[in-house]
Amino acid sequence: MTKPSAVADVMTVGEFNRRINLLFEQDPEMQRARVQGEISDFKRYPSGHSYFTLKDDEAAVSCVLFRGSAGRVNFSPQSGMKVIAVGKPNVYDKTGRFQFIVSGMEQAGLGDLYLAFEQLKKKLAAEGLFAQERKLAIPYIPQRIVAITSEAGAVIRDIIHVLERRYPGFNLLLIPVPVQGKGAELQIAAAIRQANAENLGDVIIVGRGGGSLEDLQAFNEEIVARAIAESQIPVISAVGHETDYTIVDFVSDLRAPTPSAAAELAVPHKARLLERQEQLSSALELSVLRRLESERKRLRQLRERPVLMQAAEFVAPQRRQLDFLRQQLLSEMRRLPREARNQLLPLQHRLSRPLEQKHARESKKLELLSSRLVNIIRSRTATQRSLFERLLVSLDALSPLAILARGYNLTYTEDKQLISSVSEVTRGDTISVRLQDGSLLCDVREIILEAGK
Amino acid sequence: MQEENFDFDDWMKDMAGTDENKNEVCSAVTDENSYEEKIARLEEIVSLLEKGEVSLEKSMELFQEGVELSNLCAKQLSKVESTIEKLMENGERVDFSKTVDSDAR
Structure with missing residues (x-):
């Protein structure tokens, strides 16, 4: 069967895409290409397949890491990581999309931010800034809590919510700061210094929600770490969600895994304090009543x-x-x-x-x-x-x-003798009346004798 | 004849209050002290009174001190109104609770 010549060298789109892939397959080096670059836009789907872009200063390529291959990667790939990816080029039949099918990956040195983080951590640790004996004690009941965080967002709301639940009657002062982006670290450090200089409170919570290493960068800056280390007011750090550790977490006096947890660490549970106080108050009264009863009994026995x-x-x-x-x-x-x-x-x-x-x-x-x-x-x-x-x-x-406490009082003469009869005082005497919370010093203006007494 | 289970001399000692301070750990605690210190002293007073080893006069003093401490502690917890403020750049403090209320609840 012959085809019209005009059609003989015409391919379908599918054939075209497949032919390209055949070309790739003829080059064994391309079948096991090793490409170095930085991961960005890393996304892992529920299917188990991951998609990301591998890039360097000059170029970028779309990559796919299928579920079967992902199991062979012995680290958790994240945006910002420098890696060497092994795989082959491929044009997807259906879309013609060119992609690099990654079958293996190894870390090619760590990202710059990560390296900077490690270096700063090592340096500050060597200076002793993370030492346990430097940590200040968090006050049991703070008079005023200073929150240094963004005024928008969930963090401040979480903090307020927990404080309201645990310790109604708290005082909170928010110093609003940007928590990411250029210059955020300068403002955070300045707020910590201001709180100290103006003695704005007796505990500081500094924090933000979770995010990527880039998002948390302000909390990995030396200037913020130094401001915390110099703070005379104890600092509770609350950066990110549990797994994120920043330099601020190491240098703060207490590290809370989340902003809510920071609020919980800042104040005690008021209801429990009240409960304990009431328990002690009634135990106090009871112990004295018991003692009185036993003394009375002793007296009775002595008489007999x-x-x-x-x-x-x-x-x-x-x-x-x-x-x-x-x-x-x-x-x-x-x-x-x-x-x-x-x-x-x-x-x-x-x-x-x-x-x-x-x-x-x-x-x-x-x-x-x-x-x-x-x-x-x-x-x-x-x-x-x-x-x-x-x-x-x-x-x-x-x-x-x-x-x-129930409104009775004791009346004493000037020389502390208990008065039980009006006959013990004369007009013009000064007497003192003892109430539950203090005494009154009174002058006797008139003496009224009740008839029949 | 000996008095069987009553030691008169001990009782005299009790009444005179000679070994007063042997059970005391803290000295006087005032409003200046922290809540924790006040509660600790109150706990100590209650346990001293419960043991009943101090003289009656001393018990009276301890009871008085305990009542005062308990009142101070209760007073310290009695405030339930919170203040939520925001520090402005000009150093002014403005109420922040409304701002939070409106978009948080």
């Missing part, structure tokens, strides 16, 4: 002690024992026959005399002992009574304290 009963009761058992022995002796003797008794009579005398003498001695001793006991008890009860009185005064003075 047997030591305060009749001393004679202590002597009685001994006296009874003596009587019993005597009776026993007499009855034994009565049971003896007369003659034996007669025989025994002198013996009985001999026996009973020392016994009676002993009895007398013992009785005397007992009386002496019991009178001493009575004396001791008397003097002790006297001391105790005066102590009871002191204690009662303490109790009376103390117990109203707990209820001062």
Whole structure:
């Protein structure tokens, strides 16, 4: 079958594209081309394929990294990276789009920004700027929080939102700054210095949302790092989202993974503080009430002690024992026959005399002992009574304290004597009235005696 | 006769308050101190009172101090109105809460 000559050397578009690819395939070097350049516009799709542009100062080429090949790349390619890509040229049949099909990739040195970051990090670390002992303590409850960030965007809103939730009653001062672009670092550093010079707060949060290395550049600048290192006000850094570390994160006193987290680190949870304060307040009252109750009980028990009963009761058992022995002796003797008794009579005398003498001695001793006991008890009860009185005064003075809070008060004379009757003051006296939170010094203008009292 | 479970001399000592300060860690805490310090002292006072080892007079003093501290702490937490300001370039401070309110909520 012949074709019209006019048509013989005419190709379809598809044939044309395929022929180009055939040309590429005839050049083995092009089939395993190694191309060095910087990745930009890197995009990874859910399919697993990635598309990006490889460029250098002079030129650019579209690249595709298919899912199957992506698994062989042992790093995570990102825009800004310098790489050597291995692959082959290809014209896509359907669109005629020329692309470099990358089958492998290795890093060709790190990007300039990354190198600068590493160098600065090393330099500042060597100066000791990241040292733990340089870190300032974040105040437990800050009086005023200074936020240095963009006034637009989610960061300041996140911070305010968290502060409102955790610690209503906070004071926040925003120093608005650009957080990326040319000169941003100068303004951030200036804001930190201004906060210090004008003592604008007692903690600083400096930060921005996440972004590429280029976006975060202001937070990797030496001038910002130095301003933070010199800050007398503690600085919490809040740059990006968790995985992004910047120089600012290393030099700040506390690094928060996100702006919300920074706000959480800046203030305590107020509801918990209130809870604790209330717990302590009632524990305080309870402990004193318990103590008072136990002191009252102790007083009651002291008053009922047997030591305060009749001393004679202590002597009685001994006296009874003596009587019993005597009776026993007499009855034994009565049971003896007369003659034996007669025989025994002198013996009985001999026996009973020392016994009676002993009895007398013992009785005397007992009386002496019991009178001493009575004396001791008397003097002790006297001391105790005066102590009871002191204690009662303490109790009376103390117990109203707990209820001062409910509006009761204590009135004292000028020489601190508690007044309980109008008869204890005269007109013109100065008296002091103690309330729960202080005292009033008052002059007595008039004394009104209530009828029947 | 011996008094069985009551030591009179100990009681005298108690009343005279001779070993007063042995359990105290902090000295007086005032409004000048931080919230943390005030709460720490309050905690200490409560635990001293709960142990009941201090004399009655000392307990009274501690209780008074505790009430004052508790009031100071409560006062410090009582403020709920926040201020949200923005520092202008001319050094002026303007309310920023409205700006945030309008586009954040």
